[in-house]
Amino acid sequence: MPPAMIELQAARDTSVDEILRILRGSQRQVPRPSEAVTDILYDTFDWALYRDGLSLAVRTDAESAAALPDQLVLRSLDAASRPIVQARAQGQRDALDFAARLPPGPVREHLLKLSPIRRLLPLVTIQRRVTNSRIEPDEGQGLLRVAIEERSVLGPGGDLCGALAPLIRLDAEPSHVERFAAVIARARGAFAACPSPGAELDEALALRGRRPNDYSAKIDERIDPKQRADEALKGVFRHLLGILQANVEGTRAHWDIEFLHDLRVATRRTRSALTQVKGVFSASVVEDFRVRFAWLQQVTGPLRDLDVYLLEFARYRDALPASLRLGMGPFHEFLVLRQAQEQEYLAAVLASPAFTELMADWQAFLEAPMGAHAAGPKAGHAIKAIADARIRRMAKRVRQEGLAIRPDSPATELHELRKSCKKLRYLIELFQSLYPRGKLTRLIKLLKTLLDHLGELQDLSVQADHLLDWARQMYRAGEADPETLLAMGALAGQLSERQTAARASFAEVFSQYVGDEQQVLFRRLFGHH
Numbered sequence: 001m002p003p004a005m006i007e008l009q010a011a012r013d014t015s016v017d018e019i020l021r022i023l024r025g026s027q028r029q030v031p032r033p034s035e036a037v038t039d040i041l042y043d044t045f046d047w048a049l050y051r052d053g054l055s056l057a058v059r060t061d062a063e064s065a066a067a068l069p070d071q072l073v074l075r076s077l078d079a080a081s082r083p084i085v086q087a088r089a090q091g092q093r094d095a096l097d098f099a100a101r102l103p104p105g106p107v108r109e110h111l112l113k114l115s116p117i118r119r120l121l122p123l124v125t126i127q128r129r130v131t132n133s134r135i136e137p138d139e140g141q142g143l144l145r146v147a148i149e150e151r152s153v154l155g156p157g158g159d160l161c162g163a164l165a166p167l168i169r170l171d172a173e174p175s176h177v178e179r180f181a182a183v184i185a186r187a188r189g190a191f192a193a194c195p196s197p198g199a200e201l202d203e204a205l206a207l208r209g210r211r212p213n214d215y216s217a218k219i220d221e222r223i224d225p226k227q228r229a230d231e232a233l234k235g236v237f238r239h240l241l242g243i244l245q246a247n248v249e250g251t252r253a254h255w256d257i258e259f260l261h262d263l264r265v266a267t268r269r270t271r272s273a274l275t276q277v278k279g280v281f282s283a284s285v286v287e288d289f290r291v292r293f294a295w296l297q298q299v300t301g302p303l304r305d306l307d308v309y310l311l312e313f314a315r316y317r318d319a320l321p322a323s324l325r326l327g328m329g330p331f332h333e334f335l336v337l338r339q340a341q342e343q344e345y346l347a348a349v350l351a352s353p354a355f356t357e358l359m360a361d362w363q364a365f366l367e368a369p370m371g372a373h374a375a376g377p378k379a380g381h382a383i384k385a386i387a388d389a390r391i392r393r394m395a396k397r398v399r400q401e402g403l404a405i406r407p408d409s410p411a412t413e414l415h416e417l418r419k420s421c422k423k424l425r426y427l428i429e430l431f432q433s434l435y436p437r438g439k440l441t442r443l444i445k446l447l448k449t450l451l452d453h454l455g456e457l458q459d460l461s462v463q464a465d466h467l468l469d470w471a472r473q474m475y476r477a478g479e480a481d482p483e484t485l486l487a488m489g490a491l492a493g494q495l496s497e498r499q500t501a502a503r504a505s506f507a508e509v510f511s512q513y514v515g516d517e518q519q520v521l522f523r524r525l526f527g528h529h
Contacts, residue, residue, distance in 0.1 A: 006187065006188075007169050008167070008168040008170075008188070009191060009192045009193065009194050010167075016131050019148050020133065020148070022187070022190050025182070027136065027137060028137075030133060030135075031132075034131050035061075037127075037130070038127050039057040039125070039126045040125050041057050041201060042122055042123060043121065043123055044118035044120060045215060047213050049114065052114055053078065053198075054077060055201055056120065057072075057075075058073075058096060059073050070087070072105075074111075076197070077201065078197075086103070086105040088103055095122065098116075098117075098118075098120065098256070099116060100112060100116065117256060118258055119255045121255070123201075124207075124208055124210075126153055127151070129149070130147050130150075131147070132146070134146060144172045144183060146168070149168075150163070151164040151167070162207040164200065164204065167194060168187065168194075170183070217265065217266070219236075220433075221239040223235065223434055225383065226383075227382070229380070229383045230280050230370060230379040232383035233273065233277060236431075237270060238366050240273075241366065243263075243266040244266040244270070244359075245359065246262075247260070247262045248263065251263050251300075254343050260307065260346075264301075267293055268426065269426045269429070271290060271297065272426040272427065273427070274290050275290055276426075279379075280376045280386070281376050281379070282375065295354070299349050305462070305466065306335060313335065317332075319491075320491060324486060327483035327484045328487050328491075330484045331480070331488055334473075334474055334479060383431070391526045394420065394423055397424075399519075401413070401417045402417055405507075405510070411461060414457055414506070418455065421450055421451050422451065425444065425448070425451060428447070429444065439521060440525065442518075442521065443518070446513050446518055450512075453502065456498075457499060460495050460496075464499070471485055471488045
């Protein structure tokens with residue numbers, strides 16, 4: 001027996017009348033009320049939903065949009081399962097932002113697990129006009145419901161980008177399917193299979209001049225091992241510049257804190273490659289851009305510190321005794337105000353001549369043909385040999401600095417080790433296409449574990465220092481009562497205790513990194529050191 005419901009797709013320029021003519025044949029067609037809905041599809045800037053095989057739409061019934069709440073429709077891109085549909089609360093008809101601000105329900109819970117801190121941004125709007133009718137047999141009972149969906153793709157400003165091919169849905173009562181076998185056969189012969197939601201999204205994005213996964217903060221630049229070092233490095237730097245520039249708008253608008261994070265990581269990677277891969281470019285070029293990218297790293301630091309503190313604020317507050325938690329309220333207000341001030345300052349910096357000129361000068365240097373600027377003595381060397389040598393040297397430094405750490409070593413030595421670990425990780429990531437992916441992944445994971453531990457030590461120290469400094473500022477300004485200062489003091493004590501515990505476990509964490517098996521792997525990949 002044929003299925004009771006069939007979904008098909010007509011050619012793009014096929015009209016509704018032509019589709020109905022093909023379907024009904026000599027049978028009677030009865031028009032039914034039409035429908036109109038609008039889907040605004042969302043994802044995070046880094047495509048978290050798409051990478052997880054999902055799409056999210058806010059669906060509005062255009063015929064009764066003022067009366068009904070929007071629906072949130074979370075569905076599989078391959079249509080393998082039924083979509084999760086959840087109504088938005090009344091009064092929430094503005095655009096989406098963060099999953100945590102959605103009304104309680106299955107969509108919210110799923111998105112919170114997937115991407116809790118990234119803002120949901122509109123990708124594309126699809127207007128759907130559905131023409132409904134039914135086909136009735138000339139004799140006997142039964143009917144075949146027909147829905148023809150015309151789809152228009154709109155851009156962010158509501159401008160028409162183009163139309164998608166019409167969709168057709170045929171739906172009959174199971175007991176009446178056989179009576180419409182000829183109609184169904186005719187439809188299958190005239191029209192194609194219905195595309196998946198993923199194919200629809202891909203096509204709609206293409207009409208907007210976009211493609212899925214068109215942004216990633218990961219390094220995926222492919223390098224020829226025998227390529228000239230200056231050409232290869234310029235390719236890596238161009239990739240990093242693309243990541244940095246892609247995050248400027250989101251950082252200026254503070255859409256979410258990951259825009260600034262990715263901008264800073266791209267900046268650090270650029271600085272690291274500039275200073276660590278020596279002898280490829282002239283010393284004057286390296287020094288000029290080293291200083292200017294160091295400035296960019298410096299001016300973006302205060303806001304990032306505040307972003308992280310506010311991200312962790314609830315956890316910090318909840319770790320305090322219940323009697324002290326209320327005292328954290330004024331401190332939270334202080335941090336929010338400071339964050340707004342730093343955000344305003346950074347937005348101005350990213351619109352300043354200094355930043356604009358840095359981006360323009362750096363891009364001009366990267367796009368200039370070889371020979372247009374002074375080269376370093378190693379410019380023509382094969383990039384693989386240079387990468388091997390620099391990674392070996394930095395790996396040796398990390399090993400020596402780590403083994404020299406003792407329980408009574410000053411915090412500055414741990415900080416220097418962390419900086420060396422970062423430089424090593426960046427070098428490996430920048431040149432990862434030169435090495436076997438599986439083995440390199442193991443080393444990066446080891447480095448990440450070590451860096452996470454060293455980062456926690458550093459962050460706890462910095463956060464404790466900031467906390468005491470902020471307490472002094474609030475006290476002098478009369479913005480902190482005794483309860484707030486007491487709560488901040490208790491929090492500083494907790495941070496200090498966590499720092500002591502992390503320091504005590506450093507030797508165990510480092511031993512995992514410096515073990516014989518891992519050092520053999522280093523030598524096999526990069527040579528002896």
